[in-house]
Amino acid sequence: MSAAEALAGGEPPSLVRAPLRRETVVPPEVSRRKLQRELDTWHSNASMHWNRERAVIIGLDDLLVDVAFAVPLDGISLGMPEPSASAVIPFAIRLDYTNYDLEPPSLTFVHPFTKKPASPIVPFREVVNGTERSVLLPEHPITRLPFICQPGTAEYHVHAEHRNESWLAEHRDRSVGRLANVVERVWRAGTEHASARIANVAIAALQFELRPLPGMSAPSDGGVASHEADGNESDQTAPSSDR
Amino acid sequence: MAPPPDKSDNKLDLTVVVSGDPVAVTVNPNQKANALMREALREAEAANQDPDGYLLTFNDREIAGLTRISELGLRDGDTLFLAPRQGVGG
Numbered sequence: 001m002s003a004a005e006a007l008a009g010g011e012p013p014s015l016v017r018a019p020l021r022r023e024t025v026v027p028p029e030v031s032r033r034k035l036q037r038e039l040d041t042w043h044s045n046a047s048m049h050w051n052r053e054r055a056v057i058i059g060l061d062d063l064l065v066d067v068a069f070a071v072p073l074d075g076i077s078l079g080m081p082e083p084s085a086s087a088v089i090p091f092a093i094r095l096d097y098t099n100y101d102l103e104p105p106s107l108t109f110v111h112p113f114t115k116k117p118a119s120p121i122v123p124f125r126e127v128v129n130g131t132e133r134s135v136l137l138p139e140h141p142i143t144r145l146p147f148i149c150q151p152g153t154a155e156y157h158v159h160a161e162h163r164n165e166s167w168l169a170e171h172r173d174r175s176v177g178r179l180a181n182v183v184e185r186v187w188r189a190g191t192e193h194a195s196a197r198i199a200n201v202a203i204a205a206l207q208f209e210l211r212p213l214p215g216m217s218a219p220s221d222g223g224v225a226s227h228e229a230d231g232n233e234s235d236q237t238a239p240s241s242d243r
Numbered sequence: 244m245a246p247p248p249d250k251s252d253n254k255l256d257l258t259v260v261v262s263g264d265p266v267a268v269t270v271n272p273n274q275k276a277n278a279l280m281r282e283a284l285r286e287a288e289a290a291n292q293d294p295d296g297y298l299l300t301f302n303d304r305e306i307a308g309l310t311r312i313s314e315l316g317l318r319d320g321d322t323l324f325l326a327p328r329q330g331v332g333g
Binding site for chain 1: 260262263264265289290291296297324326327328329
């Protein structure tokens with residue numbers, strides 16, 4: 001059974017860990033035109049998205065849009081002097097705009113480089129009536145992949161518990177499927193909570209990385225350790241003597 | 244040469260990003276935030292123009308619709324964001 005059939009009701013298909021496959025019911029050129037409008041708006045404001053949501057488009061393939069989200073590493077959290085030049089990508093998503101906007105886009109978490117389905121390592125939460133709760137569920141009944149349980153994605157609307165909630169009647173006119181709005185929701189639910197988790201992971205990684213390798217001296221006569229000892233920001237940016 | 248804009252007219256010139264699209268909005272600071280939302284949605288030609296369905300933020304802080312604009316500490320040129328409320332999932 002296709003996702004389109006699932007939208008109309010029925011039993012779930014055989015279970016495989018793969019993004020939703022949907023029968024094409026909207027001419028692709030129509031969906032492409034609508035997606036292109038989204039992309040034009042995005043590209044006109046790309047720096048705004050990078051500065052606010054720290055989101056950047058990392059892939060485009062017909063009706064597929066891959067977006068990565070970055071989290072800056074706070075140097076103080078890492079025990080290093082500010083500023084830290086580092087950032088990490090805690091997760092990326094693939095949006096499939098097939099049948100848009102008769103249907104909402106499909107959202108799959110993917111690895112930012114392989115683009116294959118992957119699980120984010122950070123929690124996704126929202127606050128409803130003052131109560132915080134998780135919106136990232138570990139396994140969708142059709143795709144068996146992690147998914148965000150919020151209106152505006154195909155995964156939500158094909159879910160058996162939400163089939164009585166109409167995308168067309170209740171959500172499409174609020175533009176919740178538009179690229180900027182999907183990215184805003186994912187950013188709001190995910191990256192706010194990602195920073196602390198990522199900092200912890202980075203600390204562990206740095207502690208491992210900073211161990212001296214066999215045959216090498218410890219970083220006490222240069223690098224981070226000596227800058228920390230200096231405690232002077234101007235020294236951190238001063239050229240070293242051999243530069 | 245055109246005279247400089249008269250800011251004694253008690254108006255604020257703001258940018259509101261609606262669904263990723265920046266629109267220019269001029270409001271009276273004595274109005275409520277709901278009026279700002281309605282004006283931004285009208286400028287953006289949003290299909291659904293009911294402010295109740297949207298989340299207005301400034302510096303990542305949510306702004307309640309009944310807040311008077313003058314209480315927000317906004318200045319000319321400031322940018323606010325207006326996005327659909329995510330709705331209740333789960």
